Amino acid sequence: MKKLLSALLILICSASLIGCDNMSKQDVGTMTGALAGGLLGSAVGQGSGRVLAIGAGAVAGAVIGNAIGKNMDETDRLKMNRALENNQPGQPAYWHNAKTGANYQVVPTRNVTVDGNQYCREYRSVADIGGKKQQVYGTACRQPDGSWQVVND
Numbered sequence: 001m002k003k004l005l006s007a008l009l010i011l012i013c014s015a016s017l018i019g020c021d022n023m024s025k026q027d028v029g030t031m032t033g034a035l036a037g038g039l040l041g042s043a044v045g046q047g048s049g050r051v052l053a054i055g056a057g058a059v060a061g062a063v064i065g066n067a068i069g070k071n072m073d074e075t076d077r078l079k080m081n082r083a084l085e086n087n088q089p090g091q092p093a094y095w096h097n098a099k100t101g102a103n104y105q106v107v108p109t110r111n112v113t114v115d116g117n118q119y120c121r122e123y124r125s126v127a128d129i130g131g132k133k134q135q136v137y138g139t140a141c142r143q144p145d146g147s148w149q150v151v152n153d
Contacts, residue, residue: 072127073100080106084121084140084148103128109137114151117141 072080076097083093083106092107105126114120119142126135140148 072102072104073097075099076102076104079104080125081148084108084123085142085146089121101130112139114139114141120151 076095079093079095087093087106087108089108089110092105094103094105096103107124108121109124110122111118112120112122120139121141122137122139124135124137126133128134138150139152140150143149
């Protein structure tokens with residue numbers, strides 16, 4: 001069963017890397033949320049219930065990530081990039097998108113190195129979309145052009 005889960009995780013990661021240029025913000029949110037939820041489920045599940053926890057976490061994460069990704073527009077992404085670039089770990093950035101009515105909070109939580117890129121940060125984002133709060137944890141890395149790209153959630 002562990003081999004099946006590992007293969008599934010590798011397949012999901014591969015699919016997300018292959019389609020990065022063609023993926024919509026909603027697709028990225030869905031994939032990111034699913035990975036984060038699956039990893040969280042793996043951490044909390046035990047014994048035979050671990051598989052169920054991973055599956056439930058992945059589904060819940062995908063739904064939340066999808067909703068956040070669907071509602072984030074270019075202005076929101078720019079503000080998230082600014083928070084990842086300028087805010088100290090633990091220092092939140094808040095904004096309201098008048099066009100969508102969504103409220104966002106992004107908090108860089110710590111600096112990390114990913115695949116040799118030392119300009120990466122773990123973060124927590126909370127979106128209040130239509131009165132429903134949704135939280136996502138992830139990691140983003142600064143790209144050579146100065147933008148930030150989510151590398152896993």
